[in-house]
Amino acid sequence: MEQSTAPAIELKGISKAFGPVQANKNISIRVMPGTIHGIIGENGAGKSTLMSILYGFYKADAGEVFIHGKKTEIPDSQAAISAGIGMVFQHFKLVQNFTVLENVILGAEDGPMLNTSLSKARGVLKKLAQEYELNVDPEELIENLSVGHQQRVEILKALYRQADILILDEPTGVLTPAEADHLFRILDNLRAEGKTIILITHKLREIMEITDTVSVMRRGEMTATVKTAETSPEQLAELMVGRKVLLHVAKEAANPGDKVLEVENLRVVDEDKVERLKGVSLNVRAGEILGIAGVAGNGQSELLEVLGGMIPATGTVRVNGQEIDLTGKNSDGQSRRARGIAHVPEDRQHEGLIMEFAAWENVAFGYHHEAKYQSGILMNNAAIKADTAAKMERFDVRPPNPKLKARNFSGGNQQKIVVAREIERNPDILLVGQPTRGVDIGAIEFIHKQIVALRDAGKAVLLVSVELDEIFSLSDRIVVMFDGQIMGERDPATTNEKELGLLMAGITDTSNAQMEAKQNG
Amino acid sequence: MDKMPAWADAVLVPLFSIILAAILSALVILAIGESPVDAFKLMVDGALMRSAGWGYTLYYATNFIFTGLAVSVAFHASLFNIGGEGQAMLGGLGTALVCLFIPWPHWSLAILGSAMAAAAFGALWALIPAYLQAKRGSHIVITTIMFNYIAASLLNYVLVNVLRPTGSMEPSTAVFPEATHLPTFRDMFSTADTILFRGAPANVSFFLALIACVVVWLLLWRSKLGYEIRAFGFSESAARYAGIRPVRITIIAMMISGALAGMMAVNATQGEAERLILNGTEGAGFIGIAVALMGRNHPIGVLLAAILFGFLYQGGAELALWTNIPRELITVIQALVILFTGALDNMVRMPLERLFLSLRKKEA
Structure with missing residues (x-):
C-alpha cells in the first residue's frame, strides 16, 4: 500500500x-x-x-x-x-x-x-x-x-x-x-x-x-x-x-582559598507556613564554584533569595567570617551588595531586569545608590549610559544600544546585561541561578567563560541550576538539594548523573532506590 | 520593530480619544435638541476667546494639575490613588488653619506656609491607606475611596462645630486675613489702561502648579527615589531583588501623591474661596484620574490634559448659562474621555498601529 x-x-x-x-x-x-x-x-x-x-x-x-x-x-x-x-x-x-x-x-x-x-x-x-x-x-x-x-x-x-x-x-x-x-x-x-x-x-x-x-x-x-x-x-x-562552539567550558583545576560564605542551619518558612529550607548548611571557598543540583522547587530558589536579601530566614550566614543580618533592617538586597554579594537571579524577567526599563536603567539596577551614578541630589544618567555602552561592548550585547528597552533584547542578550552588571562589580561572592535558562548556545558559552574567569580571579561562586550538564561543566564541588535539605556532596570528577539523579529524587540508600524503581516501572 | 513611534503613541492616541468622545457628546447634544456646533462655539468663546475665560480655564486647570500629578506619581508606583478628593479636602483644612491662625506679614510667605501645611495634611491623609496597603495588604483603591467619605465627614464636623465663626449660619470658616490673599491674574497682568482677567479666579498658584510639574518630572526621571518608585511600579519582585523596600516605596509614593493632591487647596481654598467651605474641591480629585490617564502619567501630558479639562469645565459652565444643556454634560464628556483613554485604549491604539505599520511597509 x-x-x-x-x-x-x-x-x-x-x-x-x-x-x-x-x-x-x-x-x-x-x-x-x-x-x-x-x-x-x-x-x-x-x-x-x-x-x-x-x-x-x-x-x-x-x-x-x-x-x-x-x-x-x-x-x-x-x-x-x-x-x-x-x-x-x-x-x-x-x-x-x-x-x-x-x-x-x-x-x-x-x-x-x-x-x-x-x-x-x-x-x-x-x-x-x-x-x-x-x-x-x-x-x-x-x-x-x-x-x-x-x-x-x-x-x-x-x-x-x-x-x-x-x-x-x-x-x-x-x-x-x-x-x-x-x-x-x-x-x-x-x-x-x-x-x-x-x-x-x-x-x-x-x-x-x-x-x-x-x-x-x-x-x-x-x-x-x-x-x-x-x-x-x-x-x-x-x-x-553557525560557528564552532565549545560545548564544555575549558577550565583549570580550582585553587580554593578561605571560606568566604558559610551557611549554617538555614531555615525558611513561606507565607503558607510551609518549611522551604529545613536546616541547610554549606560553605563556599574563594576561588571555587559550588554547584547546587536539584529538581526545581526543592529549596534552591529560596536559598538564593535568602542570600540575595529577598526573603528573611533563620540560621547563621557568615560572609568573610562576619555574620550578616537575615531578618532585620540590614537584610535587604542593598545591604547584601554592600557586603560584596552579587546575584544573578533565576528569573531575569521578573527579578533581574525591569523589562520596561531601558538597558542603561537596568545596568544601574540594584546599584543605583553608587556614588559614581550620582550628581548632587539627582542621578547622573549620562554616566550610567556611558557605563552601559562600555559594558555592552565588553559583553558583546547585541544590539549595543543602551536606550533599547530590556524587553526588546533576546533572552541571551538580556542575560548578558544581568551578568555584566553583577560580574563587573567584582564581587567576593557571586550567586548565580539558572544562568543559561532560555539562553542560546553561543551566549551560554560566553556566560560560562565569565563565571569561570571570576572563579579564577579568586572569587566564590554559588551556582544553582536544574541543568545537570551545566552543573557538571562548571562546578568544582556539587551538593544536591531535595525537599529543602542537602542530600549530600559529590565530587564532579567521581560522580555520575545516575548517582546525582537518585539524590535529586531524595534517595540516599539503595533499598529505597529499588522501591522507587518499582513504583516508576 | 512592530510598534508605532513614541510620539504617535503619546499624541495621536489621546487626540483620537478626545475626538471620539467629542463626536459622542455631539450626538448627546443633538438628542437634547441643541446644536452641537453652536455649543462648541459657545464653549470656545466662553473659555478661550476672552482673558476672563482663560482666567477660569486656568483656575480649573491649576486644580487638575495638582490632582493629576498626584494620581500620576502613585500610578508610577503601581498604586491607584482614588483618594485625591479626600486628600485635597484635608489639604484645605491645613491651608485654613495656617491662614487663620498664623499672622502672615505678606502673601508670599503665606503661600509657602499654606502650601506646606496643605501638602502635610494631604500626605498624612494618604499615609493611613498607604500603611494599610503596605503592611496589611488592604487594597488601596478601597481604602482611599473610603477615606474620601471620612474626609468629607470630618470636614463637615470641623466646619460646623469647630471653625465656624459664632453667629454664622454657614458651614465655613471666617474669611482669611487680607495678608494671605493671593494675587490674581488680574492683579498681576492688568495695566492701567487695560484690565485683563476681570473677575476670574486664576491666581499665582498656577505657577506653583507649573513648578510642581517640573519637580515631579525631576523626581520621577532624574532622582534615585523616582527610579525606585518606577522600578517598584513595574515589578515588585524585581524591586525586592534590587533591595528596594516595597513598604517604604508604597508609603513614600502615596505620601507624595497625597501632598500633591492636598496642595490643590492653595489654589481653591486660599486663592479662590479665601475661606474653607464644604465641597470646595468640586470633584477635582476625581478629575485628576482622567487627567493622569489622558496625560499618560507624564507631567507635560498632565499639564495639557489639565488645561483641556479646565476648558471643558469653563465651557460647560457657559453652556449651562446660555443653553438648555445641563452642566452635567461635561461629566458625560469626561466619562467618555476616561472610557476611551483608559478602558478602551486598545480600541483606538490598534487601528492606529495597524495604519502606521502598513504605511511603513509601503515605504520599505
Whole structure:
C-alpha cells in the first residue's frame, strides 16, 4: 500500500512572518512513520512557530502540509486532533483539581452523561498503561502528581484522542534524569508501536540518545536534516549557531582559598507556613564554584533569595567570617551588595531586569545608590549610559544600544546585561541561578567563560541550576538539594548523573532506590 | 520593530480619544435638541476667546494639575490613588488653619506656609491607606475611596462645630486675613489702561502648579527615589531583588501623591474661596484620574490634559448659562474621555498601529 511508504508528516515550503520578522522561511521536512524526529535550534529559531502551524495555532503564509501523503488543511487544533496529531506542551494544560481520568476525557466526552465516558476512558487508559509503561492512577487528582506523572497524563490525553503523531515541546525541561529516562522508554515503546514522534528540544544529548533523524533550525530556516547516527553533538551545535562552539567550558583545576560564605542551619518558612529550607548548611571557598543540583522547587530558589536579601530566614550566614543580618533592617538586597554579594537571579524577567526599563536603567539596577551614578541630589544618567555602552561592548550585547528597552533584547542578550552588571562589580561572592535558562548556545558559552574567569580571579561562586550538564561543566564541588535539605556532596570528577539523579529524587540508600524503581516501572 | 513611534503613541492616541468622545457628546447634544456646533462655539468663546475665560480655564486647570500629578506619581508606583478628593479636602483644612491662625506679614510667605501645611495634611491623609496597603495588604483603591467619605465627614464636623465663626449660619470658616490673599491674574497682568482677567479666579498658584510639574518630572526621571518608585511600579519582585523596600516605596509614593493632591487647596481654598467651605474641591480629585490617564502619567501630558479639562469645565459652565444643556454634560464628556483613554485604549491604539505599520511597509 502506498500509505505505508508515505511520510507521516510532510511540510512543503512553509513560511510564516510576524510583521517584519520572518519566523519560518520556506521550510520543508519529511518525517517517516514509526520514527522519532528531533527538531533542534536555539531560542527564536522558529521551532515553536513551526509546530504551532502544524497544530493549527497559526496559519502559514505559504506552504502545504501533508499527513500520511494526504494534503491537509489545519485551521485549528480540532483539525489537528482529527488528523491524528497530538501535542504535549512544555507547560502542561491540565486542570489541577480534576482527576487524571477527568482531564483525559475533557473535551472528548461522549454524550451528555459523564459516566459512560469515564468508564470507557478507564478501560482505554488501562490498556495504554500496559502497552507503553504509562502508569498513572486514573483516580488521582492532578495536583497530587509529580511533574513526570503529569506529563504522562498529557501523553495519555493525546493517545486517548487516537493521535498517531505526537509532538513534544521541550519535554525534559522539568524532569529529573530518572524521569527523563522513563519518558524516553515510553517514547521508545510508542515508536515500536508505529507512532511517529517529533521531539523539540535544545538539548543535544537527548537528540543523540533517542532520535532517528534530526533537523536543525537557525533563524527561521531549516539548515540541515541528518540521520542521528551519522552526526555528532559538535556538528549539530555548529549547525545551530553557525560557528564552532565549545560545548564544555575549558577550565583549570580550582585553587580554593578561605571560606568566604558559610551557611549554617538555614531555615525558611513561606507565607503558607510551609518549611522551604529545613536546616541547610554549606560553605563556599574563594576561588571555587559550588554547584547546587536539584529538581526545581526543592529549596534552591529560596536559598538564593535568602542570600540575595529577598526573603528573611533563620540560621547563621557568615560572609568573610562576619555574620550578616537575615531578618532585620540590614537584610535587604542593598545591604547584601554592600557586603560584596552579587546575584544573578533565576528569573531575569521578573527579578533581574525591569523589562520596561531601558538597558542603561537596568545596568544601574540594584546599584543605583553608587556614588559614581550620582550628581548632587539627582542621578547622573549620562554616566550610567556611558557605563552601559562600555559594558555592552565588553559583553558583546547585541544590539549595543543602551536606550533599547530590556524587553526588546533576546533572552541571551538580556542575560548578558544581568551578568555584566553583577560580574563587573567584582564581587567576593557571586550567586548565580539558572544562568543559561532560555539562553542560546553561543551566549551560554560566553556566560560560562565569565563565571569561570571570576572563579579564577579568586572569587566564590554559588551556582544553582536544574541543568545537570551545566552543573557538571562548571562546578568544582556539587551538593544536591531535595525537599529543602542537602542530600549530600559529590565530587564532579567521581560522580555520575545516575548517582546525582537518585539524590535529586531524595534517595540516599539503595533499598529505597529499588522501591522507587518499582513504583516508576 | 512592530510598534508605532513614541510620539504617535503619546499624541495621536489621546487626540483620537478626545475626538471620539467629542463626536459622542455631539450626538448627546443633538438628542437634547441643541446644536452641537453652536455649543462648541459657545464653549470656545466662553473659555478661550476672552482673558476672563482663560482666567477660569486656568483656575480649573491649576486644580487638575495638582490632582493629576498626584494620581500620576502613585500610578508610577503601581498604586491607584482614588483618594485625591479626600486628600485635597484635608489639604484645605491645613491651608485654613495656617491662614487663620498664623499672622502672615505678606502673601508670599503665606503661600509657602499654606502650601506646606496643605501638602502635610494631604500626605498624612494618604499615609493611613498607604500603611494599610503596605503592611496589611488592604487594597488601596478601597481604602482611599473610603477615606474620601471620612474626609468629607470630618470636614463637615470641623466646619460646623469647630471653625465656624459664632453667629454664622454657614458651614465655613471666617474669611482669611487680607495678608494671605493671593494675587490674581488680574492683579498681576492688568495695566492701567487695560484690565485683563476681570473677575476670574486664576491666581499665582498656577505657577506653583507649573513648578510642581517640573519637580515631579525631576523626581520621577532624574532622582534615585523616582527610579525606585518606577522600578517598584513595574515589578515588585524585581524591586525586592534590587533591595528596594516595597513598604517604604508604597508609603513614600502615596505620601507624595497625597501632598500633591492636598496642595490643590492653595489654589481653591486660599486663592479662590479665601475661606474653607464644604465641597470646595468640586470633584477635582476625581478629575485628576482622567487627567493622569489622558496625560499618560507624564507631567507635560498632565499639564495639557489639565488645561483641556479646565476648558471643558469653563465651557460647560457657559453652556449651562446660555443653553438648555445641563452642566452635567461635561461629566458625560469626561466619562467618555476616561472610557476611551483608559478602558478602551486598545480600541483606538490598534487601528492606529495597524495604519502606521502598513504605511511603513509601503515605504520599505
